[in-house]
Amino acid sequence: MKQTNSLVKTNEPMWKRIWQNNHLRFMLFGVVIGLLPWLSDAGLMKSSTLSYIGNVLIYAVAALGLNLLLGYSGLISLGTAGFMGLGSYIAAYVAKDMELGFWVATLLAILIPTLIGILIGLVSLRIAGIYLAIATLCVSEILLKTFEQLDTFTGGMQGKTTAYPTLFQNPLTRNGTYLLLVVALILVMMLTHNLVNGQMGRALHAMRGSEVAAQAMGVNLLKYRLIAFSLATAYAALAGALYVFFIKFSYPSVWNLNLSLYILAAVVIGGFRSIYGTVLGAFVVWAIPDLVLKNLPVIGEINGLAYIFNGILIILVVMFAPGGIGGLWPKILRLKDKLLGKNKQDKEPKEAGDAV
Amino acid sequence: MSDALMDMQAPLEKTTHTLMRDDVLRVEHLSINFGGLKAVDDLSFSVKEKEIFGLIGPNGAGKTTVFNCITQFYRPTEGNVFFRAKGSEEPLNLVGQPVHKIIRYGLVRTFQNVEIIKELSLLDNVLIGGHIDFKASVFEQALKLPRARREEKALRQKAEEVLEFLEIGSLKNQLAGGQPYGVLKKVELARTLMAEPKLIILDEPAAGLNDTETEALAETIRQVRDKFNCSVLLVEHDMRLVMNICDRVCAISFGKYLACDIPEKIQGNKLVQEAYLGEDEA
Numbered sequence: 001m002k003q004t005n006s007l008v009k010t011n012e013p014m015w016k017r018i019w020q021n022n023h024l025r026f027m028l029f030g031v032v033i034g035l036l037p038w039l040s041d042a043g044l045m046k047s048s049t050l051s052y053i054g055n056v057l058i059y060a061v062a063a064l065g066l067n068l069l070l071g072y073s074g075l076i077s078l079g080t081a082g083f084m085g086l087g088s089y090i091a092a093y094v095a096k097d098m099e100l101g102f103w104v105a106t107l108l109a110i111l112i113p114t115l116i117g118i119l120i121g122l123v124s125l126r127i128a129g130i131y132l133a134i135a136t137l138c139v140s141e142i143l144l145k146t147f148e149q150l151d152t153f154t155g156g157m158q159g160k161t162t163a164y165p166t167l168f169q170n171p172l173t174r175n176g177t178y179l180l181l182v183v184a185l186i187l188v189m190m191l192t193h194n195l196v197n198g199q200m201g202r203a204l205h206a207m208r209g210s211e212v213a214a215q216a217m218g219v220n221l222l223k224y225r226l227i228a229f230s231l232a233t234a235y236a237a238l239a240g241a242l243y244v245f246f247i248k249f250s251y252p253s254v255w256n257l258n259l260s261l262y263i264l265a266a267v268v269i270g271g272f273r274s275i276y277g278t279v280l281g282a283f284v285v286w287a288i289p290d291l292v293l294k295n296l297p298v299i300g301e302i303n304g305l306a307y308i309f310n311g312i313l314i315i316l317v318v319m320f321a322p323g324g325i326g327g328l329w330p331k332i333l334r335l336k337d338k339l340l341g342k343n344k345q346d347k348e349p350k351e352a353g354d355a356v
Numbered sequence: 357m358s359d360a361l362m363d364m365q366a367p368l369e370k371t372t373h374t375l376m377r378d379d380v381l382r383v384e385h386l387s388i389n390f391g392g393l394k395a396v397d398d399l400s401f402s403v404k405e406k407e408i409f410g411l412i413g414p415n416g417a418g419k420t421t422v423f424n425c426i427t428q429f430y431r432p433t434e435g436n437v438f439f440r441a442k443g444s445e446e447p448l449n450l451v452g453q454p455v456h457k458i459i460r461y462g463l464v465r466t467f468q469n470v471e472i473i474k475e476l477s478l479l480d481n482v483l484i485g486g487h488i489d490f491k492a493s494v495f496e497q498a499l500k501l502p503r504a505r506r507e508e509k510a511l512r513q514k515a516e517e518v519l520e521f522l523e524i525g526s527l528k529n530q531l532a533g534g535q536p537y538g539v540l541k542k543v544e545l546a547r548t549l550m551a552e553p554k555l556i557i558l559d560e561p562a563a564g565l566n567d568t569e570t571e572a573l574a575e576t577i578r579q580v581r582d583k584f585n586c587s588v589l590l591v592e593h594d595m596r597l598v599m600n601i602c603d604r605v606c607a608i609s610f611g612k613y614l615a616c617d618i619p620e621k622i623q624g625n626k627l628v629q630e631a632y633l634g635e636d637e638a
Contacts (some may be wrong), residue, residue, distance in 0.1 A: 209473030218488040
């Protein structure tokens with residue numbers, strides 16, 4: 001996985017060297033999606049499209065967290081939406097009611113849910129599998145009820161509103177906030193990449209692949225389950241904070257089980273253990289139905305189109321491409337090599353462990 | 357309170373009696389019950405430093421259960437497991453220790469049905485064995501701070517050396533899923549070697565290997581012992597392997613001790629012959 005750096009040959013062209021550096025590749029990806037507001041300003045893209053893409057970026061952050069949990073560690077959580085909601089309310093409350101600014105708001109919006117997540121994890125992570133899913137579902141429902149009832153803090157059913165964040169005395173516009181989302185997503189992608197390709201990633205892999213082997217190799221199961229769970233919680237909470245700063249409101253009805261399942265769908269469709277795949281999965285789940293399918297004749301008229309689309313897609317992915325979109329990438333590379341007549345063996349094994 | 361204190365001191369008091377100078381492991385009066393079944397019944401034996409020690413017995417004799425009791429996957433109902441931990445002269449009673457701590461004392465094991473992570477490369481699988489050598493925190497890893505990079509690099513090199521030593525270095529970047537059984541067995545062995553163990557426990561290392569592979573395995577086990585200066589405790593059905601490489605063999609049947617001696621004498625032992633032949637008739 002880490003081979004890329006050492007395999008770079010000095011005589012290779014610059015663009016190839018940049019391409020082979022994982023972090024530069026993430027940044028490049030960030031630049032590409034960061035250019036979209038200009039497209040929108042130039043009238044080449046509908047302004048509403050940018051909102052949909054922004055949404056995708058936010059949910060991609062949460063989905064990456066769930067992928068750490070589900071894809072790498074093999075733990076199922078149905079509580080993502082609850083923690084996202086908690087993050088959003090805390091961010092809104094601290095930024096608007098307490099007027100402590102964006103940074104403090106985001107920091108607290110990550111820290112408090114993470115701490116709560118750790119407490120819940122300490123109790124519930126001794127069990128795994130379906131019981132953990134039930135436990136997290138309950139926590140999420142409790143949080144949802146709390147959002148509805150705790151008027152002073154959450155605004156009850158009316159929800160909570162906030163403004164675009166102000167960075168360094170600079171009030172951001174919608175485009176500025178969008179760029180903030182891009183930066184946050186790219187940072188999260190990079191951190192995730194580093195984590196899953198290091199010792200922690202291997203420990204999570206071992207935990208999923210064989211609990212007995214993991215234990216025999218010195219992996220403290222509870223500790224690593226807790227780490228994975230609190231990271232997933234932190235990602236979800238960050239996503240919640242980003243949501244409230246970009247969308248500018250937070251209602252209880254947003255943070256229901258439905259959302260958790262959508263995030264789960266993004267992970268499954270995007271592919272377990274694939275970082276780019278997860279982001280693409282989020283794009284498929286949140287943008288395709290609204291941006292593409294709704295504009296189609298006849299099909300676009302159907303009510304609840306997104307449900308049907310995602311449902312069918314999950315079935316197709318599970319049946320025909322269990323690796324999701326991310327799992328298709330190595331196959332595409334191989335096909336490309338075959339088509340170009342490059343039958344050299346040196347390419348294939350190198351890609352074997354590379355996280356797409 | 358006083359009971360707890362007694363428990364803590366007990367192993368130390370018994371030191372001279374429980375672990376001889378050249379012993380690395382001593383299993384003492386080990387028993388475990390599953391419901392009414394006594395899977396292991398009052399079993400005692402000891403393994404010396406740099407020794408290759410075999411544990412044999414007919415099917416269902418409780419060999420793997422003994423391994424699981426030593427490595428604390430099972431809590432023994434009775435008895436002690438004394439071990440001379442890495443970097444310490446005082447014997448340590450492993451009973452009651454958390455499973456994931458055992459490797460830190462220098463005791464590593466393999467599994468009967470290889471436990472390998474299919475989605476990882478062989479190199480990464482071996483690196484899992486270096487888990488305890490990472491000191492960098494999760495934050496240092498996330499930000500790739502110098503210590504995390506340094507440790508990763510050093511362990512990667514070590515893992516490559518171990519793979520070279522076992523002659524599968526050229527496969528290091530291949531995914532583990534889809535590799536032949538013999539290679540996976542080697543990967544599992546390589547994983548244990550990453551921890552620089554004092555004692556390696558091999559659960560049926562020759563299972564699923566053909567004759568030539570088994571012969572090569574015997575040589576490998578000897579080399580491992582010599583190069584890594586460790587003892588090897590193995591459960592094995594392949595009698596030729598056991599008789600070929602073991603310095604001493606302990607035979608058990610239905611969880612009970614039968615005999616412990618050099619291989620030649622075990623082969624001629626009446627009780628052992630009865631245990632095996634009796635099983636054949638049934």
